[in-house]
Amino acid sequence: MSQTMTGTTPKIRIRDLHKSFGTKKVLDGVSMDVAQGTSFVVIGGSGSGKSVLLRCILGLITPDSGIIEIDGENVLAAPEKRREKLRSEIGMLFQNAALFDSLTVWENVTFGLLALHKITRKNARNHAGTILAQVGLDPSVGDLYPSELSGGMQKRVGLARAIAAQPNILFFDEPTTGLDPIMGAVIDGLIVDCVKKLGSTAIAITHDMASAQRIGDEAAMLYKGKLIWQGAASSLMNSGNPNSTLESIGTEISAIYQSSQQERSNGQSTTELANLLRRANVVATQTDTLQARLKPYQAVYQNFLDILGKPPGKDDPAEPASITEQRTLLLKKQQDINSRMTRLKLYQVEAQQLTPRGSAL
Ligand SMILES: Nc1ncnc2c1ncn2[C@@H]1O[C@H](COP(=O)(O)OP(=O)(O)OP(=O)(O)O)[C@@H](O)[C@H]1O
Ligand SMILES: [Mg+2]
Structure with a gap:
């Protein structure tokens, strides 16, 4: 035993x-x-x-x-x-x-x-x-x-x-x-x-x-x-903490998407976000701000789920498979204080960057 x-x-x-x-x-x-x-x-x-x-x-x-x-x-x-x-x-x-x-x-x-x-x-x-x-x-x-x-x-x-x-x-x-x-x-x-x-x-x-x-x-x-x-x-991602796991191990990549309430209401953000996520092959989301928010947020979130369900790169033949295999991308959602703007940041996390933090068995 x-x-x-x-x-x-x-x-x-x-x-x-x-x-x-x-x-x-x-x-x-x-x-x-x-x-x-x-x-x-x-x-x-x-x-x-x-x-x-x-x-x-x-x-x-x-x-x-x-x-x-x-x-x-x-x-x-x-x-x-x-x-x-x-x-x-x-x-x-x-x-x-x-x-x-x-x-x-x-x-x-x-x-x-x-x-x-x-x-x-x-x-x-x-x-x-x-x-x-x-x-x-x-x-x-x-x-x-x-x-x-x-x-x-x-x-x-x-x-x-x-x-x-x-x-x-x-x-x-x-x-x-x-x-x-x-x-x-x-x-x-x-x-x-x-x-x-x-x-x-x-x-x-x-x-x-x-x-x-x-x-x-x-x-x-x-x-x-x-x-x-x-x-x-609990240490997976801690959105309120500037020294969270994600920020200390990941590199923020250039793809940042910011949308206003107005854009969200007319559905514009959903399409743009969908394109962003698809390009970036997102594998996980941080969604802690979404619980009791307005409907437009939920519409955006549903879109995450739709994309998350799809195999990487399948809908985008222009994206070479080798790129998607080299990185893990994590999404972080931030909202400004009066919740008028939503900022989505994408972090690139390399497998090697994650390994030293793991409690290897
Ligand atoms: N019975 C099987 N025969 C052949 N290949 C399989 C079989 N089961 C799973 N696979 C392959 O193994 C890989 C992992 O599949 P798996 O279902 O475990 O993925 P997953 O992490 O659960 O993905 P998802 O999040 O989409 O559910 C896939 O490439 C899949 O095609
Ligand atoms: Mg599965």
Whole structure:
């Protein structure tokens, strides 16, 4: 059984994990420890391997080499039956909720319990109602089909399904992508409540810095198949502090976009910002000023999300792929005191600049 330096066994311990698909190296030596009862957030650009990492731990993808231990047990060496059992003890909120369209909400929520015969159908209906209430939905929602729900409700149902068996490990794959910032914050709040209530250990993956800071105790950045930075989630970016991580490690690049209230109202900023972000291949955003702001801000923010969802450079064939691979760009949003102007600054952060700050395992 493995031990950390403090002598306690991590809930999840990963060492030197490698996974390639054909010639494409996706995970290139990932190592991390997730302590019992903590929330660990993995951030990284589109296609950086975040979902593959979670799927490896979950046992849905077999890595090429490396170690994955849960409670000190070597999962990869365990017989298939045992792996199945371990898998069933992890609750997962999949990217885009991934609900089964042909099943009702209550069947979706209790799907795992029913499949493992841990509950009768009659009890499952009631149990689903209780769990739905925990995620802020009326139990009557249980009789609807996923297509009848809004995006935010679907995420809640996905969360309900993840916690239905009261797992002691929870995975969240992009829990807030596609939601407006207010609903995103609500879902983050629910996630934090659920994890606390169950005393679970959680791994969440996200593009969204604000979300990472709300959900995470610890955070790590995945870049080119490696975790290149690791530390307290609260130190990811601290917008009010001039010596924040971002400003001390990143170089502000020339692309600064400033818009006035007037421009935002007539939609001009949205288009310009979209072009700016697309050119710059933004992989993460700082969105802390967006919570309760005016509608035009939300329109702009939604545009971030649209762009963040796209693979780098895909829409812009003029941008050579080699440039986008050499840098990580982070966006910082600043607002002047009377909120008339919004300034967006882009920082370029080289992988080498990030590495020395990481607490290497
Ligand atoms: N089953 C698979 N077969 C082949 N390639 C795969 C498979 N799963 C993932 N990949 C590739 O691995 C890379 C990483 O994918 P992954 O889904 O982990 O990215 P991600 O970081 O989760 O991105 P996003 O933020 O867009 O969800 C991608 O290039 C993807 O095409
Ligand atoms: Mg993914």
